[in-house]
Amino acid sequence: MKLHRNLVFAVIDALNLIFNEGEYADKVVQKVLKFDKRWGARDRGFIAETTYEMVRYKRLYTEIADVKAPFSRSNLFRMWAVWAVLKGIRLPDWKQIEPTPERRIKGKFDELTKIRKYREAVPDWIDELCVKSLGEKLWTAEIAKLNEPAEVILRTNTLKTTKEKLRKTLLDEGIVAEPIKGYPLALRLPERANVFVTQAFKNGLFEVQDASSQLVAELLDVQPGQRVVDTCAGAGGKSLHLAGLMENKGQLIAMDIYESKLKELKRRARRNGVHNIEPRVIDSTKIIKKLYGSADRVLIDAPCTGLGVIRRNPDTKWKMQPEFLEKITKVQHDILRSYSKIVKPGGKMVYATCSILPQENHDQITSFLASEEGKDFTLEKEKKIYASKSGFDGFYMALLIKK
Secondary structure, three states, X not given: OOOOHHHHHHHHHHHHXXXXXXXXXXXXXXXXXXXXXXXXXXXXXXXXXXXXXXXXXXXXXXXXXXXXXXXXXXXHHHHHHHHHHHOOOOOOOOXXXXXXXXXXXXXXXXXXXXXXXXXXXXXXXXXXXXXXXXXXXXXXXXXXXXXXXXXOEEEEOOOOOOHHHHHHHHHHOOOOOEEEOOEEEEEEOOOOOOHHHOHHHHOOOEEEOOHHHHHHHHHOOOOOOOEEEEOOOOOOHHHHHHHHHOOOOOEEEEEEOOXXXXXHHHHHHHHHOOXXXXXXXXOOHHHHHOOOOOEEEEEEEOOOOOHHHOOOOOOHHHHXXXXXXXXXXXXXXXXXXXXXXXXXXXXXXXXXXXXOOHHHOHHHHHXXXXXXXXXXXXXXXXXXXXXXXXXXXXXXXXXXXXX
């Protein structure tokens, strides 16, 4: 493999922004890929994939390279040299790359990869927490799967096309997409491709959404003409799915505390041909109280640790602090008790997270059902989705019915 200096330098620039400046990996990669318009698909792929892999295995590479934060530029080059040696790439004769003891690197790699927290590159506290919460066997399998790069999964926009028509449309644009058994609207790409530049995407025929995430809206069992409230809508991936299942009929109120996310939802809704979404910013408790007892269906896609989706956001491992779990479970507890009041008698509610921790999932539902606010609800169904078993993101979802 021939290495190009400007591509390697772009990776080093990206790592500096992520590790030293605390910027988010996905935003950094987008920024860095704009540095040079002459880069082709292969060049861009090298930068993105190398950056993500080094973020994913940061602990392992820093340990082998014997460097500590904050990382100087020469530290980052040492880490990159470790990555290259382990990939079997011949190191170039550049002044930035010090003489690299390849045999020592491989020996240290063999030694460290016998220990899970180094092999899978996780902080001690996350490793200990997940062993305690999930058990040794499940956590070992789960973190190994969560360290694999995520596949590109699409969700068909049924307001504009069918899954089969979408497959043919994408094939005409040179993109192969395959159906996934058990996921009615999902297509997976056997080979990665930038689907956002396709005409099919610009025409709103699909959204990029993991297969596990697609199960959330399905579970809510929405019907055309209903009043549905998505209480933590964000930029609206699940709201758009709900709108499709509602066939654009009825009222879909999409709420969030961040106005900027709802603006993005409006833009996406226009592209998707969605007309029944009404975005509302939660700027006071009055917004919620006005809706009490009024909705046929309520979705609470709760804020969480995101430990089920670290394949997509590997820097989460390094940014999250131990006290965050206590803080976020308190937020989930409060949201469940407040937003559940929006469900009318006979209505249904789904509580979901992209976490694999029982503290954020089953334990929250058990606690809610035992509370004053939860006494009229019954648990109809729950799904605990693990990447090691499904092959897709880790998720939790519970369907509750109000008497």
